[in-house]
Amino acid sequence: MSSGVLVPLRVGHEPGEVDLAAAEAAAGEFLVALGVGLGAEGLRGTPERMARAYAEMFRPRPFDLTTFPNDEGYDELVLARSLPVLSVCEHHLLPFVGIAHVGYLPGERILGLSKLARVVEHFARRPQVQERLTQQVADWLHSHLAPRGVGVVIEAEHLCMTVRGVQASGSTTVTSALHGLLRRDAAARAEFFALSFRLASGSAEQAAS
Numbered sequence: 001m002s003s004g005v006l007v008p009l010r011v012g013h014e015p016g017e018v019d020l021a022a023a024e025a026a027a028g029e030f031l032v033a034l035g036v037g038l039g040a041e042g043l044r045g046t047p048e049r050m051a052r053a054y055a056e057m058f059r060p061r062p063f064d065l066t067t068f069p070n071d072e073g074y075d076e077l078v079l080a081r082s083l084p085v086l087s088v089c090e091h092h093l094l095p096f097v098g099i100a101h102v103g104y105l106p107g108e109r110i111l112g113l114s115k116l117a118r119v120v121e122h123f124a125r126r127p128q129v130q131e132r133l134t135q136q137v138a139d140w141l142h143s144h145l146a147p148r149g150v151g152v153v154i155e156a157e158h159l160c161m162t163v164r165g166v167q168a169s170g171s172t173t174v175t176s177a178l179h180g181l182l183r184r185d186a187a188a189r190a191e192f193f194a195l196s197f198r199l200a201s202g203s204a205e206q207a208a209s
Helices: 020-033 046-057 114-124 130-145 186-208
Strands: 009-011 063-065 067-069 078-089 095-105 109-111 149-158 173-180
Touching (some): 078 114, 078 149, 095 130, 114 130, 130 173
Antiparallel strands (some): 009 063, 078 095
């Protein structure tokens, strides 16, 4: 007989086995092949630091997806803005950094707000492209939370674009993904985008003042 207690979903990403020693050796060979000598004191530990840094960026922290009954029948937009995004471009293995605005229209259950940031991190900590990352976050929330609508906007600066190639310093890329009412209903969609960009713009102006 069921107890009626909903067990939180344990969310974790299982990449291939990590071999830090092999990664350190490969990082050293990579630097030497590019003409970077490792004899200087400041560079002797660089291969190890490189290996550990990339291992960290490719391994999201596991978490429990905690949801709660929507007892009050709340049916307006829930929006978490300016969630940190740190990922690595799969084409050049250079970081891209920015913020995500994640919103949903609750159905029968609501989500612990910190879990929205956890879901973003879950898909960001791996070699990625921004378009896929945005869609994965929206798809995952739509599937696991069963809301009436989901919206995700990500704004990020890509180092592969700003420090190499075209060197478009200060440029950002914006992507979005929508499900349910936030995709079908024009008024709901407009509210989500207006709040996302208005609040984000207000935060930027406040930080600059």
